[in-house]
Amino acid sequence: MDGRKELENIAGEVLELTLAAGATECEVFAGAIQSTEVRLFKLQTESIRRSAARGVGVRILVGKKTAFFASTDLSPGNLKKLTARAVKGAAETTEDPYAGFARQASLLSEADLDVYDPEMESVPTADKIEYVARQEKAALAVDGRIMTDYAMLSDGAGESYLVNSLGVSAYSRGTSCASHVRAMIREGEKGSDASAFRAMRHYKDLTSLNFGAEAGELALLYFGAGTSSGENVTAVYARETAAELLGYYASALSAKRIQQKTSIFAEKREGVASPLAYLADDPSVPRQLGSTNFDDEGNACARLELIAGGNVENLLYNQYAANHEGVASNGRGFRGGFGGTPGISSTNLMLAPGKISEEELISEIKSGVIVLETQDTGNVNTATGDYSVVIGGKLIENGKVTRPIYGVTLAGDLKEMLLNVSAVADNAEWYFGTHTPTYAISGMVCAG
């Protein structure tokens, strides 16, 4: 994918057009994506989908009033219409003293983070089908009763060119690919299902993994699994669930949410975590899903310590949140493509590993659960601290893993949970842009 010049031209033209239409400041995010998805059912190709889109997302300021528009229709007629409406629409909004775009791209590093795989777009479809079929086969091979819901691989490349009227410009390009297998068992009215997936930046990194059997193993584990109830339960988060829980804390570290008092860290940021919890956010690690030198507003980003020594050390900022406090942004303003405006998110979260093995960690637990899967139904609230998820996993009784469980509600309070990180193992690995070991949180409640 090499449309840098084209995107640069588009962005420049749209910037000019928008300023001419009456915007006083303007930011244009021109993006292009292309992706392919191959989906199998019962080892046969079920569908092949190809997506390609190119468009712009434009933020404007008219004085201190803002508006946004996005379109894939880049014809001059359409753009003129949209810019005129956006300028008019901005007039209806309230003046916002904190609105404003990145002022200068002070890139701390131009390091090549190796997030673009140039070979990805020429991988033959037949190769992708073969890889997915292999993963599906592995899932099916676990037990004769296993069916697969689907097995798929999607890969894509994206590039973007950002320019604003304050002189900031930034280009970036990246690839990613993911494979996903969902397995199930159904006997009469009883059933179970489970997923396994992997995501990487480079195609060969993905296809060097053989993970399909996991889906089958988990579906089998959950089939006929019982439930469990108890108070003062220690929850052991491992792999993807460990990464997912860290993500909730990261979202509560958004400076905007602290300012709006819709975060568990709004009132208190000292003495809020176990000393065992050392959490950082590091965009400079090569080849990871969150790796980048700057955010989607053109602000540079570097490694940040988030939680250390029991305290919150840093919050995550986009330009708006930074303007709100009169500080510099630390480059965490990301959008999900050109169709949206920059929110706040972390890059690559990293929880520091501890010194004990996962086996030792488990052997110390009297009453606990290993959390292998969580279903979040909106009862995890990073403003109130409410945490209630339905889990699948295994029971720990007197230091031993005894039986599988499924459909059990695990509940607690996010504030207490962070203080109750009681053990951290030494087995840190990457899961979708989060590097985490297995860790244990005491004092939770199970119901089922």
Added chain:
Amino acid sequence: MIAGRFMQGFIDEDILRDVLKYCLATGADFAEIFLEERTATSVGIEDGKVKSYSLIADRGAGIRVMKNSVTGYAYSDLMEKASLMDAAGVARTIAEGPGPFTEQLRFVSKTAPPLYYRMPVSEVSESDRVRLLLEGDAAAREFSPHIKQVYASYADGSSRKEVVNSRGARASETHEGVYFGIFVTAEKDGLVQQAGRQVGGNAGFEKFAGTPPAELARKAAESAVRMLGAINAPAGKMPVILANGEGTTGTLIHEACGHAMEADYVSKGQSVYSGKLGRKVAHSSVSVVDDGTASAHAGTGHFDDEGTDTHRTMLVTDGVLTSYLCDLDYAGKLDIPPTGNGRRQSYRHPPLPRMTNTFIAAGNDDPEDLIADVKRGLYVAEMGGGIGDVTGSGFTFGVQEGYLIENGKITSPVKGAVLTGKGWDVLNDVKGVGNDLGFEPGGGACGKMQMVPVTTGGPTVYLASMAVGGTNI
């Protein structure tokens, strides 16, 4: 159906014909072009400031080619012949075979009559939009000094769709839609609670006359403040009463059973309802309906996104499974008539069997009697998000607003309740169905790899026993 002049298509009919023939030229047995033009305007209010004025405009065409059970799909953001042919070239690679398509392609065209919008989106001014936000914000804040944060958003849009396929069908329809949502945060003595309400549908601005945003805002504020006094939800198996309409019974039926009645899961043998047409699957007081023809709701249309007329489909009639929800492909595979449930998020997505407006039909019981029958249980006034059950492995929903029922009376608000269970059990454990059918105000959407707007509804429903997850064992 109206037989009248077909409205001006996006692109010349001959070009569509050429593209379809090109799709079929390598041996495929079905091809479809879906063209769409959409615009949406939205604006929000946060911290008392009107902001986030946003316009999205998109147009393009999605091309689908099928041979046997394999689908190829590609789309183009340009509605010109060259781009459509490009996309067609990609989509048809799933079929490799001899012979160009030689038959004549003749279209039978139909246009949906315009739905009557008393105040269409094109007549809505920027200040109209902002006025709703300001009214909602003021109403929420005025309700109580404990309301600390109010976030509201308004959106409206229109979309014009045209679909044509190699079986000769050609249909076009224009939709308009409106949406208002409000989300508040209440705080008292360090305790924080949040609540949200929304309204929306396939309607014009007049939708808000029936459900004024200020009233929704008050309800949200009232809910959040009331939940400040909530105790931790109990945990265990207990009777559960779901309030009517308002995102409770409806959410349950959609998540616990609706997805499992979608024909793709059924056909693949993945659903608990596979192979059970004509069999009893629920208590005889239960009838489940999916109605794409119901007026002004989010899932409504004259046609689905494959050009099939929408239907009022009886999924379950007096406890017996009487239909599935089908798109063209799976109707064929299951050998049942299409039900008009082939829907897609946009031209960038292929259609799938999807729900439209799904509800449990009204029963005969007085809701007050149902509540009075419960010694100790849970009353669900408002559901949170959920994850559906297809295979029988179970569903999960969060309860946004719940209350204890003690000795036949609704008592303390409870927080953090999660409902789990199996869809099959839920329909069979029904102990009473109220006579008070209601629909949620709308604005919701369903995600199944792609989002489509849907509505749900139902009467008050009494479930004999359900697993409630809370922190109070």
